[in-house]
Amino acid sequence: MENTLHIVVCAGIVPDPLQTLEPTTTPAGPGIKNEMVLPAVLDPWAASALYEAANLATKNPGSKLWLVSLGPKAKLQQVMMTIAQKVAFELVPIDGPIGGFPDAHATAAALAEAIAAIPGLDRNKLLLFGGWESASRGAGVTLQIVGERLGITDQFQGVDRIDLHDDGSFDVLERVEGGKHQVSVCAGAPAVLGWATGNLAEPRNNPQVGMANMRTIMPALQKAKTVALAADGLRYASVNLPKQQRTTRIEKNMTPDEIAAEIVAWIGENS
Amino acid sequence: MESILVLTHADETGATLTKASLEAVTAGKELAARLGAALTLGIVARHANDAAAQLSGAGARLLSVQGESYAQARFASDAAACEALWRAAQAALVLAPHSSRFARVMAAVAHRVGGVIDTHVTALGGAVDLEATRWFYRQRIEAALVRTTRPWFLLLDSGTHAPFAGETSQAIVDEIAIAVELPPLRTEVTGLRAPQQSQQTIRPDAKLLFVAGAGWTKKQPDGQVHVEEAGQLILDFLTASGASLGSSKSLVDQGGEGNSVLPFLTHLNQVGQTGSTPRHPKGLATCCHGEEPHVVGWRFIGERRAVSLDPNCGWTRGKADVVYVADAFKVIAKVNELLSQGIR
Numbered sequence: 001m002e003n004t005l006h007i008v009v010c011a012g013i014v015p016d017p018l019q020t021l022e023p024t025t026t027p028a029g030p031g032i033k034n035e036m037v038l039p040a041v042l043d044p045w046a047a048s049a050l051y052e053a054a055n056l057a058t059k060n061p062g063s064k065l066w067l068v069s070l071g072p073k074a075k076l077q078q079v080m081m082t083i084a085q086k087v088a089f090e091l092v093p094i095d096g097p098i099g100g101f102p103d104a105h106a107t108a109a110a111l112a113e114a115i116a117a118i119p120g121l122d123r124n125k126l127l128l129f130g131g132w133e134s135a136s137r138g139a140g141v142t143l144q145i146v147g148e149r150l151g152i153t154d155q156f157q158g159v160d161r162i163d164l165h166d167d168g169s170f171d172v173l174e175r176v177e178g179g180k181h182q183v184s185v186c187a188g189a190p191a192v193l194g195w196a197t198g199n200l201a202e203p204r205n206n207p208q209v210g211m212a213n214m215r216t217i218m219p220a221l222q223k224a225k226t227v228a229l230a231a232d233g234l235r236y237a238s239v240n241l242p243k244q245q246r247t248t249r250i251e252k253n254m255t256p257d258e259i260a261a262e263i264v265a266w267i268g269e270n271s
Numbered sequence: 272m273e274s275i276l277v278l279t280h281a282d283e284t285g286a287t288l289t290k291a292s293l294e295a296v297t298a299g300k301e302l303a304a305r306l307g308a309a310l311t312l313g314i315v316a317r318h319a320n321d322a323a324a325q326l327s328g329a330g331a332r333l334l335s336v337q338g339e340s341y342a343q344a345r346f347a348s349d350a351a352a353c354e355a356l357w358r359a360a361q362a363a364l365v366l367a368p369h370s371s372r373f374a375r376v377m378a379a380v381a382h383r384v385g386g387v388i389d390t391h392v393t394a395l396g397g398a399v400d401l402e403a404t405r406w407f408y409r410q411r412i413e414a415a416l417v418r419t420t421r422p423w424f425l426l427l428d429s430g431t432h433a434p435f436a437g438e439t440s441q442a443i444v445d446e447i448a449i450a451v452e453l454p455p456l457r458t459e460v461t462g463l464r465a466p467q468q469s470q471q472t473i474r475p476d477a478k479l480l481f482v483a484g485a486g487w488t489k490k491q492p493d494g495q496v497h498v499e500e501a502g503q504l505i506l507d508f509l510t511a512s513g514a515s516l517g518s519s520k521s522l523v524d525q526g527g528e529g530n531s532v533l534p535f536l537t538h539l540n541q542v543g544q545t546g547s548t549p550r551h552p553k554g555l556a557t558c559c560h561g562e563e564p565h566v567v568g569w570r571f572i573g574e575r576r577a578v579s580l581d582p583n584c585g586w587t588r589g590k591a592d593v594v595y596v597a598d599a600f601k602v603i604a605k606v607n608e609l610l611s612q613g614i615r
Contacts, residue, residue: 144378146463179473187457233419
């Protein structure tokens, strides 16, 4: 028996990991200097969720996949030019602030409202995907609250794998302490799955998928609803780069034996 | 006056509180003393009697949710338990360990009770208002934040406080047990699975983090790759030193690209931007460039050393204390030899 799934992936956009980040103060609170001009990517763990979702949708004909993303329209468009070539999806854009400093609770409220308003979404078939933490706020809060707002009572975080059964139930592997996975079996949708790395490689660019996606993405971006995220009692007392800069001793002329002896002695020292 | 609830949970035995839970108790006691606040300790466990005994010397009110349903770390039951504990305590501030079990549920619980939450908290400070310190952008920017909304849930990263160790005595569990009405349970936890590898290489309590970079699988001076030799050297080192194994993304990803890989590495070993941020007193990087997306995962590593053939690698730019420009194959082989002789 085939399962028809309605998969919604929540994914933010973040600065490319190779960029240097410098905090600054904006009228709306803390932010990243020149954040609007820094190259941006789809949040890495959320991207894993998107690729896993597309794989699941492909394996289960009749399934639908939406990508819900909150960010400035211009940055969303930039990132979608790349992501749209990877997998087929329908974009639900929300025009809002970028970055890790806006409150996760307000972000979750905006995302939940947008998901609830998706035409044709069957909540009984809903698998809500996203990254278990973002590369910006890194809190692991937003997706959980979105699930709570949508009334979903089965949630999994740090997911690396799900195996769907014919009856709609699925096995799920979640990361837990000590490099282990917790194995659970869930009766089926609806459920929230916050993905870690997953098991799939990044799909290759497919221009045909890209062209098909862009036909719906551009109109969706034009119609994107603008939201303001309330601080709701949140205030930043300080925002700083780490102060620690080490004075590095570079040893170019030691023999392997000398280095090994030094390392072994160092390992044995009490720190 | 603020009131504080510390939520704790048992380990897989169902009767012993986790180390991270005991660390949260210490944080709660310190904060309660500083704010002059009333302290309540909440326990989620299969057998709360034994777990409560660990906290009987804490000088705080004890509450518990116990039973077979709480032997499993499952969203529906854990969220209901934590919500019930909060409703019994009605605390303004809620501290809990940032364990996988509580990280899975606590944002939902905060939402249910009309509160707010911050996670991965590394310090609680502030002279006037309570300030929670945490990292943003994967440990690249540190911020202290204040919230006026209550209840305020704070999940504390492990290793930020000493575990509570008070005198143990039998608590009166009947007086502290909270009844919980569970929703229909649609999820069953069936067990734990370790990665498919010959031995467990991730050791959170190890004194040393050993990171293997992509250089281990690259061509060596003889023009050949020596993946098997590299794997054996690394495993021998882990066995002799007791270190925990980390890796860079580039090495872990090679497995998905059909290249020669170290068979015992998985994404769980990955440290950095899209991996973990472990806490160890020392770290030794080998055959790793020390690029920023990897090094952000070293934020909580104390002393850092690196072995690299590249004298201009990232580690030399203020990211390590010592960089040895050398062939890691030769160095680690000698290190293993010394360790096997018991030399330290």
